[in-house]
Amino acid sequence: MSASIICLFGLIIWSIVLMFVLLGARTKYALSGQLVFDQQGIDLGGTPQRITRAQANSLEWLVIPSALLIYGIATGQSEITDGLAMVALGSRILQSVVHMLSVSLPAILIRATLFTVQVVIWLIWSYAFYIAAGGA
Numbered sequence: 001m002s003a004s005i006i007c008l009f010g011l012i013i014w015s016i017v018l019m020f021v022l023l024g025a026r027t028k029y030a031l032s033g034q035l036v037f038d039q040q041g042i043d044l045g046g047t048p049q050r051i052t053r054a055q056a057n058s059l060e061w062l063v064i065p066s067a068l069l070i071y072g073i074a075t076g077q078s079e080i081t082d083g084l085a086m087v088a089l090g091s092r093i094l095q096s097v098v099h100m101l102s103v104s105l106p107a108i109l110i111r112a113t114l115f116t117v118q119v120v121i122w123l124i125w126s127y128a129f130y131i132a133a134g135g136a
Contacts, residue, residue: 002073002078002082002085003078003081003082003083003085003086004069004072004073004078004081004082004085005069005073005078006085006086006089007065007069007081007085007086007088007089008065008066008069008070008073010089010093011058011062011065011066011069011089011092012062012066014058014089014092014093014096015055015058015059015062018051018054018055018058018096019055021051021055021100022048022051022052022055025044025047025048025051025052026044026048029044029048047100050099050100050101050102050103051100053099054096054099054100055096057095057096057099058092058096061092061115061118064122065088065092065118065121065122068081068122068125068126068129069081069085071129072125072129077129077132080125080128080129080132081125084121084124084125087117087121088117088118088121088122091114091115091117091118091121092114092118094114095111095114095115095118098110098111098114099111
């Protein structure tokens with residue numbers, strides 16, 4: 001199995017894992033009779049709120065890398081994405097973990113750095129696909 005396929009399924013599975021973590025965090029509140037639900041997690045505060053945002057962030061940014069990975073796999077060009085696929089997946093997972101752990105300034109800077117790594121990888125992939133398609 002190529003690194004691109006592992007990355008694609010890893011991104012999907014990570015979003016599902018975060019959904020179960022969020023379900024666990026919200027279960028305590030639901031069982032205590034708290035029926036208020038805010039999509040941003042404001043009704044929970046603290047760690048559960050950060051879990052809510054980390055899970056939503058994972059879903060919000062799932063489309064771009066997934067589309068690039070699927071394109072590479074479907075067109076037989078996964079060698080373009082294979083080299084940085086594990087870096088992209090690791091950056092996504094670490095970004096989510098840091099997001100759930102803290103909202104301190106250092107944590108925010110780490111998250112921003114990890115997100116920037118992902119965006120740079122997406123740009124590299126996009127440019128390589130463009131070149132491979134005969135662009136420039």
